[in-house]
Amino acid sequence: MTEEQAKELLQKYLDQQANPEEQKMVEVWYATLDLKNRVSADQKAAIGEQMFVRLKAAMYEKPEKRKIIKLQAFGKIAAAVLLLVTLGLSVWKMSSPLKPAENQVTVITGSAERKRITLPDGSVVLLGPAAKLSYPKVFAANSRQIALKEGEAFFDIAHQENRPFTVHAASGIDIKVLGTSFKVKSYQASKQFEVAVVTGKVAVSNKERNLGTLVKNETLTYDKNADHAAIRKIKALAFVxxxxxxxxxxxxxxxxxxxxxxxxxxxxxxxxxxxxxxxxxxxxxxxxxxxxxxxxxxxxxxxxxxxxxxxxxx
The missing domain is CATH 3.55.50.30 (Phage tail protein beta-alpha-beta fold)
Incomplete structure (x- = not known):
């Protein structure tokens, strides 16, 4: 949700025009933001308490007083909510495994376009149609991390034993490269996620567990809805x-x-x-x-x- 959308939602809430789902969204907003890296638990509780007190006052105050509250308290209420939103977005950016956006290169392909991309370490990515890839201009000294945000891509990774290579895909799935070349199919709108290894070995995991380790001519299919992964043998899909x-x-x-x-x-x-x-x-x-x-x-x-x-x- 953008800052402008947050303001609009809060205004609907104070005008009593928000539906029950939107009212609930405002009330649980503060709890859905991870602020532990930026503010203490006491500070978070204080912000949340302040927001609830003022929002409830705006909701349940008698009609003749509501206009005054809207004029005087709206700025403070919005500030409390927007502070939470801003801090939450900042934490998300800080906790991201990739470098800040200004140090990132983002490549997007058209619906019938393919691109060959050479990464800073010499690794090669063949990006399929309607795909989106993000990577740092310079990799860190002890790791190489990129994000395949949408679509299909074939990776041929330069071997650097002391700098592991990780592909962060949609739905919180990570692919740690222990081998050389592999293909990833990751569409946010699809419940299926696939990784196929051409040479070497890769380990696939999500936030909860390791989904599997693949070697040459093996593919892993993961059903996001059922949280189920299956590995099977395949015919060689490419050669390096x-x-x-x-x-x-x-x-x-x-x-x-x-x-x-x-x-x-x-x-x-x-x-x-x-x-x-x-x-x-x-x-x-x-x-x-x-x-x-x-x-x-x-x-x-x-x-x-x-x-x-x-x-x-x-």
């Missing part, structure tokens, strides 16, 4: 490229572990400095990529029974 240009084997391994949710162990620490120049795609399996890399360096590898751990050796 891995390009290495004189990259050390240690860095290549880090990227593959991140993308495929596997563990790769070097049998000899001296192998870590070997340089690799090659390009791969997520349509290839981790074993296929390792086979090519080992061939380039005249190395060998073996795998665990569950194909989740690989050992590279001479």
């Amino acid at each position: 490229e891995f390009a290495f240009d004189g990259t050390t084997l240690d860095q290549v391994i880090s990227k593959l572990q991140y993308a495929y949710s596997i563990k790769i162990v070097l049998g000899d620490s001296t192998l870590a400095k070997l340089k690799t120049t090659a390009s791969f795609s997520s349509r290839q399996s981790a074993e296929e990529i390792l086979d090519i890399i080992c061939s380039l360096h005249h190395l060998r590898f073996n795998r665990s029974k569950n194909h989740k751990t690989f050992n590279i050796y001479r």
Whole structure:
């Protein structure tokens, strides 16, 4: 509700033109605003008490006195309510996980438009039609947080182990990126929310609980109304490229572990400095990529029974 709408509602209340629902809205206004970060509990109680006393006086005073109250007390009553509204909005802005609005970039696409966006850390977002994305001009030193406020988007996230990446979607759903690339479908008007992982791993949660952790070729569908989440396997919906240009084997391994949710162990620490120049795609399996890399360096590898751990050796 805007400040102007708040004023109009309060005026209707004092003129006794508000319907029961609007009267109730005014009376519970102060309780719906989280002021704990800006005022003490005693201050909040005092403001609330003052507002109720004056509002009730305006409602139940005899007709001949009501005009005086409207003229003299309206400004003070409105000030009390608007103070609550203003403080509540300020707290919301302060508690937001993203940076203040002036440091934000907001991108909105048309009904038939798609956009490719490169984030400050080099991550890429492919924004679908009728979508809205907000992100800071500069990410914080210890985290990367953006908001997908509407629509669909495909994310290809730059790997930075010490700076976790989080996407804040509608309905209070957060996606913590533990992997590389994934797709999100989040429309405020729809009861369904979807996340699909192309490579790596992501964790999805709302304010109450963890909804699930997804790996490659898995999707999570969440029913907002029923508060129910389901995970299922899917066919690959997209592919990403891995390009290495004189990259050390240690860095290549880090990227593959991140993308495929596997563990790769070097049998000899001296192998870590070997340089690799090659390009791969997520349509290839981790074993296929390792086979090519080992061939380039005249190395060998073996795998665990569950194909989740690989050992590279001479």
